Amino acid sequence: MQMRPLFGEEEKKAICEYMDEDGFITEFKRTQEFEKMIAEFTGAKHCIAVNNGTISLTLAAMAAGVEAGDEVIVPNYTMIASPNSLKMFGAVPVFVDVEESTLCLDINLVEAAITPKTKAIMLVSANGRYPDAGIEQFLALCEKHNLKLIEDSAQSLGSYYPDGTHIGCKGLVGSFSFSAPKIISTGQGGAIITDDDDVALRLRRLKDFGRDGGGTDVHESIGFNFKFTELQACIGIEQMKKLSERVERKKAIFLRYKAGLEGVEQVKLFENNVSTTAPWFYDALVERREDLIAHLKGKGIGSRVMYPPINQQRAYAEDGSYPTSELIGEKGLWLPSAVQLTDEEIDYIIESIKEFY
CATH class of the missing domain: 3.90.1150.10 (Aspartate Aminotransferase, domain 1)
Structure with a gap:
C-alpha cells in the first residue's frame, strides 16, 4: 500500500457512543472540542473546522479579502485543490515554479510574478517542508507589496518552522486537510487557523450562511454551508490523540x-x-x-x-x-x-x- 488511513477501535467506540446520545449529527460540542484540540496543538488562537480541505482554502482566501478577479500566486507543483479553491469564486491563480530542494515556492520567482492585481500568496508547505528562503522572507515580501499570506498547510500537521512555530501559524490564515491520506483523517474535512479575531468571525460566518451561530435565522453577511459534522469530529478527536x-x-x-x-x-x-x-x-x-x-x-x-x-x-x-x-x-x-x-x-x-x- 502506498497510503491508507488508520482507524481503530477508539474511533468506532466514539461514534457508537455519540449515536447513543441521539444527537443531531450536525456540528456542535464535539466539533468545538476538535477545533480546540487543533488550536492547542498548533498554538493558534482560533480554529474553524469545515467540510473539506479545498473549502478551507477557499474560505481562507475569501476571509483574507481576496475577491473575484484578484490574482493569487500559487505553486505550479501542488495538489490541484490549491488553485481550484480560488477558481471557485472567480479569483485567478498565477502559477510560479518551486525550489528543487523543498518543492516550496521560489521567492525570487514569486516577486517577479507580482502585478497590481496580486492580492495574496498561497504558500504550500510541500510535505511539511518550509522554503529555503525562510518564512520571514515571505512575510517581508507580503508586507512590501501589501499582500496577504495564506498558508496551505494541508500536508503539514505536526511540522514546524525553525523557531518552533507550527506551520500554518505565520500567515494571516493557515489551512489543513483531513482527507484520507493525511496524517490524521476524518474521511473528508478541513480546518482554518488564525490569530486574527476579525478573520475568525468572517470565517465562521462564511461557513454557516453568514450568521454568527446556529439556531437563528439572522444573517449578518453572505455565507454558505460548509459545516462539519459531529461524526467527523468524533473520529477527529480520537485521531488527534494519536x-x-x-x-x-x-x-x-x-x-x-x-x-x-x-x-x-x-x-x-x-x-x-x-x-x-x-x-x-x-x-x-x-x-x-x-x-x-x-x-x-x-x-x-x-x-x-x-x-x-x-x-x-x-x-x-x-x-x-x-x-x-x-x-x-x-x-x-x-x-x-x-x-x-x-x-x-x-x-x-x-x-x-x-x-x-
Whole structure:
C-alpha cells in the first residue's frame, strides 16, 4: 500500500457512543472540542473546522479579502485543490515554479510574478517542508507589496518552522486537510487557523450562511454551508490523540528509507529535517520511473506518481516554463508512506528497489 488511513477501535467506540446520545449529527460540542484540540496543538488562537480541505482554502482566501478577479500566486507543483479553491469564486491563480530542494515556492520567482492585481500568496508547505528562503522572507515580501499570506498547510500537521512555530501559524490564515491520506483523517474535512479575531468571525460566518451561530435565522453577511459534522469530529478527536505518536513514526520511517537507500544513485529522496518536519509522503526523484512502478507492483508494493505540473493539465492548459515542476512530472514518485508500515515492510520495499536497479 502506498497510503491508507488508520482507524481503530477508539474511533468506532466514539461514534457508537455519540449515536447513543441521539444527537443531531450536525456540528456542535464535539466539533468545538476538535477545533480546540487543533488550536492547542498548533498554538493558534482560533480554529474553524469545515467540510473539506479545498473549502478551507477557499474560505481562507475569501476571509483574507481576496475577491473575484484578484490574482493569487500559487505553486505550479501542488495538489490541484490549491488553485481550484480560488477558481471557485472567480479569483485567478498565477502559477510560479518551486525550489528543487523543498518543492516550496521560489521567492525570487514569486516577486517577479507580482502585478497590481496580486492580492495574496498561497504558500504550500510541500510535505511539511518550509522554503529555503525562510518564512520571514515571505512575510517581508507580503508586507512590501501589501499582500496577504495564506498558508496551505494541508500536508503539514505536526511540522514546524525553525523557531518552533507550527506551520500554518505565520500567515494571516493557515489551512489543513483531513482527507484520507493525511496524517490524521476524518474521511473528508478541513480546518482554518488564525490569530486574527476579525478573520475568525468572517470565517465562521462564511461557513454557516453568514450568521454568527446556529439556531437563528439572522444573517449578518453572505455565507454558505460548509459545516462539519459531529461524526467527523468524533473520529477527529480520537485521531488527534494519536497525532504525536504518528509524527514520530513518520520521522522514523523517513530515516529508515534514507539509510536503506543510501548509495542507490537512481533514487534521490527529498531531504527532510526531522527536527522540524514530519514527512507526509516519502518523495523521491527516480530513474526509469514507470518500470520501477511496475516492478514494485509485481512485488505487491504500491507507489504513486507525484503531482504533474498544473499548467500542463487539461483543466488549466497554460503556457510557461517551470523546470522544477516539469522535473517532478517526469521523475517524481511517492514511496509507500502509510504510518502503519512496519520496519520489516520498509526493509522489503528498500530491497525490492535495490533489486530493480
